[in-house]
Amino acid sequence: DARVTQTPRHKVTEMGQEVTMRCQPILGHNTVFWYRQTMMQGLELLAYFRNRAPLDDSGMPKDRFSAEMPDATLATLKIQPSEPRDSAVYFCASAGGGMNTEAFFGQGTRLTVV
Amino acid sequence: GENVEQHPSTLSVQEGDSAVIKCTYSDSASNYFPWYKQELGKRPQLIIDIRSNVGEKKDQRIAVTLNKTAKHFSLHITETQPEDSAVYFCAATGTYKYIFGTGTRLKVLA
Numbered sequence: 001d002a003r004v005t006q007t008p009r010h011k012v013t014e015m016g017q018e019v020t021m022r023c024q025p026i027l028g029h030n031t032v033f034w035y036r037q038t039m040m041q042g043l044e045l046l047a048y049f050r051n052r053a054p055l056d057d058s059g060m061p062k063d064r065f066s067a068e069m070p071d072a073t074l075a076t077l078k079i080q081p082s083e084p085r086d087s088a089v090y091f092c093a094s095a096g097g098g099m100n101t102e103a104f105f106g107q108g109t110r111l112t113v114v
Numbered sequence: 115g116e117n118v119e120q121h122p123s124t125l126s127v128q129e130g131d132s133a134v135i136k137c138t139y140s141d142s143a144s145n146y147f148p149w150y151k152q153e154l155g156k157r158p159q160l161i162i163d164i165r166s167n168v169g170e171k172k173d174q175r176i177a178v179t180l181n182k183t184a185k186h187f188s189l190h191i192t193e194t195q196p197e198d199s200a201v202y203f204c205a206a207t208g209t210y211k212y213i214f215g216t217g218t219r220l221k222v223l224a
Binding site: 031101 | 157159163203207210214217
């Protein structure tokens, strides 16, 4: 059963600390998305990649957020320094094949910045 | 830029009644319209999707309609059950970029 895997599932950190969230897309999927969700509603697109190349990261605060795909099996989202307003659930999703295919979500990383 | 609007933000229906959620999109290049269901504490999961060459699609109690001219699409759930209670998201994409609506919290009252 192919799934998108995210780690960690939960993260509590102090304001100012660096946070790194990781995502393993489904094998063979070449489009990867990062979303942020607050208050159980709203999936805000932060960035997405196609064949490991960033296509759009306009939704991401550039001064503190960065997203990369070091290889086809790993996507990372980093926040440095973290702030309390960054507290949210961060979802990674991946899609395979051409355009217009289902995006599969990971279980999310629940981030709490205190 | 691309935008997807979704209404209503919350919806309460009696068990057995129908529920309708509506979305509009701005990017005329959009040609794929999936709907996701998210239960409390879980990941969003696809429940039905429609492509621009089709006006309507049905899968048991759920159906989706698409009006490309008006740029809107809707989710219809008939004979609602308590397990239908969740947050529902619409999305539109014409390239590789998935833009989601703001979500509808559906409550089915027993």
